[in-house]
Amino acid sequence: MESSINQWHMTCFQLNKKLSEDFPDTAAVAVIIKGKLEKFREYLPLIKCITSEAIGGEDWDEIKLACGNDSMDRDQITVLSFAELNLQAYFEQIDEITSRAEKKFQLQKKLKVMRDEMKAFTMTIFPYKAKTYVIRAYDEVNAKLDD
Numbered sequence: 614m615e616s617s618i619n620q621w622h623m624t625c626f627q628l629n630k631k632l633s634e635d636f637p638d639t640a641a642v643a644v645i646i647k648g649k650l651e652k653f654r655e656y657l658p659l660i661k662c663i664t665s666e667a668i669g670g671e672d673w674d675e676i677k678l679a680c681g682n683d684s685m686d687r688d689q690i691t692v693l694s695f696a697e698l699n700l701q702a703y704f705e706q707i708d709e710i711t712s713r714a715e716k717k718f719q720l721q722k723k724l725k726v727m728r729d730e731m732k733a734f735t736m737t738i739f740p741y742k743a744k745t746y747v748i749r750a751y752d753e754v755n756a757k758l759d760d
Contacts, residue, residue, distance in 0.1 A: 615657055622650045656695055659704055662711040663690065667718035672710055679706040731757065 625647035632640040662668075668676070668687070677685050680703045695701065734757065741747040 618650055618654055622647060625650065656692055659695060659700055660692065662707050665711050665715060667715040668711060669714065672714040675710050676707055679703055679710065
């Protein structure tokens with residue numbers, strides 16, 4: 614989304630420059646659209662935070678608490694409602710909550726991968742000097758546990 618907006622912004626700038634002499638009315642439209650894109654661009658960091666897949670119910674409750682608005686429904690919120698809800702004023706708190714949620718989410722994904730790897734892993738032991746047992750492929754087990 615960000616790259617598209619940047620591309621559109623550049624296109625509007627170029628259109629304005631090319632059309633300003635011959636077609637000033639059309640160039641004015643490009644300026645208006647460019648202004649709207651700049652306004653929308655201000656909300657991109659907030660959009661990234663709110664649409665992050667890492668945000669769970671608990672995190673959303675924390676965001677609602679930080680914004681002081683218990684009635685915010687994540688599935689119903691739109692970019693148009695950002696201004697109504699004054700979410701830009703709470704961006705730092707929302708960004709901090711999102712960062713924590715994303716770190717937690719990444720750790721959970723890594724833990725799931727490790728669990729899946731360990732489920733497939735078979736540990737074999739063999740008797741040693743008739744008194745004890747030794748783990749075969751100990752280095753492999755240790756490397757997995759270190760991960």
